[in-house]
Amino acid sequence: MEGLLPELEVIRKDFPILGRTLAGGHPLVYLDSANTSQKPQVVIDTMVDHLERHNANVARAMHQLGAEASEAFEGARDKVAAFIKAPSRDEVIFTKNASEALNLVANTLAWARGDWSDGVGAIGEGDEVVITEMEHHSNIVPWQLLTERKGATLRWFGLTEDGRLDTSNIEELINERTRVVALTWVSNMLGTINPVAEIARKAHEVGALVVVDASQAAPQLPVDVAGLAADGVDFVAFTGHKVVGPTGIGVLWGRRAVLDQLPPFLGGGEMIETVRMERSTFAPVPHKFEAGTPPIVEAVGLGAAVDYLSAVGMEAIHAHEQAITGYALEGLATVPGLTVLGPLDARQRGGAISFELEGVHPHDVAQVLDSRGIAVRAGHHCAKPAHARFGVQSSTRMSSYLYTTPAEIDALVAGLEYTRSYFKLG
Incomplete structure (x- = not known):
């Protein structure tokens, strides 16, 4: 995928927590970096x-x-x-x-x-x-x-x-x-x-x-x-x-x-x-x-x-974020009943994407995803007026960073499809 950091797998090895396996044997898929980023070994x-x-x-x-x-x-x-x-x-x-x-x-x-x-x-x-x-x-x-x-x-x-x-x-x-x-x-x-x-x-x-x-x-x-x-x-x-x-x-x-x-x-x-x-x-x-x-x-x-x-380069990190965000927007668009809040052009936005899944409370979406090892945020994200502007109380938010891979976005999309079936949305 054009724009991804070429040394992405090397970068991921710099972050020890990304190799963690969670309950149920699920590998960690960390998509909550707008909340807090993970730390490389050199910082630790x-x-x-x-x-x-x-x-x-x-x-x-x-x-x-x-x-x-x-x-x-x-x-x-x-x-x-x-x-x-x-x-x-x-x-x-x-x-x-x-x-x-x-x-x-x-x-x-x-x-x-x-x-x-x-x-x-x-x-x-x-x-x-x-x-x-x-x-x-x-x-x-x-x-x-x-x-x-x-x-x-x-x-x-x-x-x-x-x-x-x-x-x-x-x-x-x-x-x-x-x-x-x-x-x-x-x-x-x-x-x-x-x-x-x-x-x-x-x-x-x-x-x-x-x-x-x-x-x-x-x-x-x-x-x-x-x-x-x-x-x-x-x-x-x-x-x-x-x-x-x-x-x-x-x-x-x-x-x-x-x-x-x-x-x-x-x-x-x-x-x-x-x-x-x-x-x-x-x-x-x-x-x-x-x-x-x-x-x-x-x-x-x-x-x-x-x-x-x-050392990685902020221009390269920005390009990676745009590429991953664009890929995520494309993937989310395939999920029936899902609405993204905010711009749909990856070039005009950062890596945090808030969305609604029709018929499912954001906290339930996050909980089901967590059961599959996928970490996202649910709530008002300390931005209640913005949620009120769009007539919603809360939303689910995924957010990527320099260590996020397309495979993790695929896992999110699959997890959302599973969520729909879990709640029998058809």
């Missing part, structure tokens, strides 16, 4: 090695192990900066996940000072924040909390019938009152790849800050934050566990000029310059936003993960 080994040989706190332990741990932690920052093509390593902030990264931006904009004349200020009455109807809850709730607390207005882009953003009213939606535009790059439910550059340029024209949730984009698309910044993007957030890295680690990239103007998010160790009883002063970025002991071994693991993806 790197984290174990750090814990076995270099474990110490960073930036405060004045001994050899402390120096090694600090070097490994800051080396991971360098690797992430290179992976996303950040102009400066100091623009890379480690958080515990993408949700915390997005909350960091929303909360610091509640506490910021200034009147926006220099590009940053506090959100207040009369201001507007624009999001989209397809956002993950992590890019909805923080903005709801912000606007509710500050008396601002929350607005959003709607969705078209085929699962794309409805930008027909962009001139009215993004206006002189808009302070923030926050949107997902790739939908975790619909798979839609959004026109981030187009929307960012419009937001930039009115002086709004642009926040991009790249949690589903970073695993499968080449990310160039310097290029995004040229279009008007100010922040990009993603999470480690979806880019073959560990849980407990996320990344916020922000333009240095904006980060410098924002107040700290959390207070504590390492984010200070000096502390007196009367007042404190704070360290420069990125440490201003990294209070307390950071996720050290998780950052080290994330560094190994982005090294792994870079």
Whole structure:
């Protein structure tokens, strides 16, 4: 199949869990990578090695192990900066996940000072924040909390019938009152790849800050934050566990000029310059936003993960995802009563495909597939508004990644046919 990674079988051997046999003797068919990706042996080994040989706190332990741990932690920052093509390593902030990264931006904009004349200020009455109807809850709730607390207005882009953003009213939606535009790059439910550059340029024209949730984009698309910044993007957030890295680690990239103007998010160790009883002063970025002991071994693991993806090549991974997604869309189209939610063109979407199977609840679909060793997700995928837009409470979602094979897609399609017969759908 054109576009598949030529070394696919070699890559699969890098992921030990993919060789697992489940109950009933079924080989694992893992199609839930949009939920969390599996981890290659090199990430596992790197984290174990750090814990076995270099474990110490960073930036405060004045001994050899402390120096090694600090070097490994800051080396991971360098690797992430290179992976996303950040102009400066100091623009890379480690958080515990993408949700915390997005909350960091929303909360610091509640506490910021200034009147926006220099590009940053506090959100207040009369201001507007624009999001989209397809956002993950992590890019909805923080903005709801912000606007509710500050008396601002929350607005959003709607969705078209085929699962794309409805930008027909962009001139009215993004206006002189808009302070923030926050949107997902790739939908975790619909798979839609959004026109981030187009929307960012419009937001930039009115002086709004642009926040991009790249949690589903970073695993499968080449990310160039310097290029995004040229279009008007100010922040990009993603999470480690979806880019073959560990849980407990996320990344916020922000333009240095904006980060410098924002107040700290959390207070504590390492984010200070000096502390007196009367007042404190704070360290420069990125440490201003990294209070307390950071996720050290998780950052080290994330560094190994982005090294792994870079070695495979993000362009090649993207081509593989498009090929597998196209093959999956073709296979799903053969299943009677199955409806895909979102774009049907693999070139316009990521590897997450949500669908309904007429007459069967999504949880039942997932349970029957699981009995055959096929792991998918069922539910609202933390995207309840998007489901409501299409009149459904929940859906079943399959999601592929660089280790997914056509044979696994065939197993899914066969499993869905079995599900139909299991529930006597004809």
